[in-house]
Amino acid sequence: MDVVLLDSQSLFLQLFSMYKGDQEWEKGRALFVSMNCRDPATANHSLVVAFIAYHLTKNIRLTSCNAERMVLAGLLHDIGKLSMPDGILKSSQRLNIEERTLVVKHVKVGHDSLKQLGFGSDILQFCYSHHERLDGSGYPHGTTNQSEIGCIAAISDIYSALRLPRSYRSNCLSDKEIIEFLLQYDDQFNRNYTYILKSFLNKRSEIPKERKALIGNSK
Numbered sequence: 460m461d462v463v464l465l466d467s468q469s470l471f472l473q474l475f476s477m478y479k480g481d482q483e484w485e486k487g488r489a490l491f492v493s494m495n496c497r498d499p500a501t502a503n504h505s506l507v508v509a510f511i512a513y514h515l516t517k518n519i520r521l522t523s524c525n526a527e528r529m530v531l532a533g534l535l536h537d538i539g540k541l542s543m544p545d546g547i548l549k550s551s552q553r554l555n556i557e558e559r560t561l562v563v564k565h566v567k568v569g570h571d572s573l574k575q576l577g578f579g580s581d582i583l584q585f586c587y588s589h590h591e592r593l594d595g596s597g598y599p600h601g602t603t604n605q606s607e608i609g610c611i612a613a614i615s616d617i618y619s620a621l622r623l624p625r626s627y628r629s630n631c632l633s634d635k636e637i638i639e640f641l642l643q644y645d646d647q648f649n650r651n652y653t654y655i656l657k658s659f660l661n662k663r664s665e666i667p668k669e670r671k672a673l674i675g676n677s678k
């Protein structure tokens with residue numbers, strides 16, 4: 460298994476055992492388990508989003524959000540995809556306009572479901588802004604006014620989407636290629652955060668593979 464996925468799973472297990480009995484984390488775990496049963500690929504994607512969001516938040520040293528809660532946010536950010544039929548969720552074909560409209564709706568469906576279930580505003584914000592872009596080319600609102608959490612969500616989501624194979628794309632980019640991509644589109648993604656991600660990934664690449672899997676969420 461890809462080492463980034465192993466490390467993401469390790470972080471997930473550690474935090475869920477730490478927050479065992481906490482109402483919000485227990486609800487999150489139940490939702491994540493449902494997602495994993497329905498579509499393991501989306502669950503794996505979410506694990507890596509959570510892992511990157513955690514380390515980005517820690518390395519940026521944001522005071523406005525908590526790195527551990529960004530794990531919960533990352534795990535649940537695509538929960539709205541549970542409302543999509545398998546034909547779209549697991550499709551390897553190019554989607555038509557109607558299907559694409561349904562995909563776009565996963566953001567609002569996810570946000571509204573998490574809100575109804577009583578998740579905190581940081582988790583709602585992460586979910587609602589992970590497809591927004593700083594130049595306004597994202598969705599659902601096309602806003603150029605991204606919050607810090609929104610910038611973390613957007614970078615974590617695209618990293619995972621490019622790093623892991625998906626049903627619609629079998630080739631994966633390396634960490635180096637992803638950083639090049641993010642810098643090429645720095646009108647869409649926060650450039651400072653990209654550099655922080657780059658230095659985190661560089662540090663990880665210096666750790667021998669066998670140790671990397673063992674230490675997992677090295678802080």
Ligand SMILES: [Fe+2]
Pocket residue numbers: 536537565589590
């Ligand atoms: Fe999404």
Ligand SMILES: [Fe+2]
Pocket residue numbers: 504508536537589616
């Ligand atoms: Fe996503």
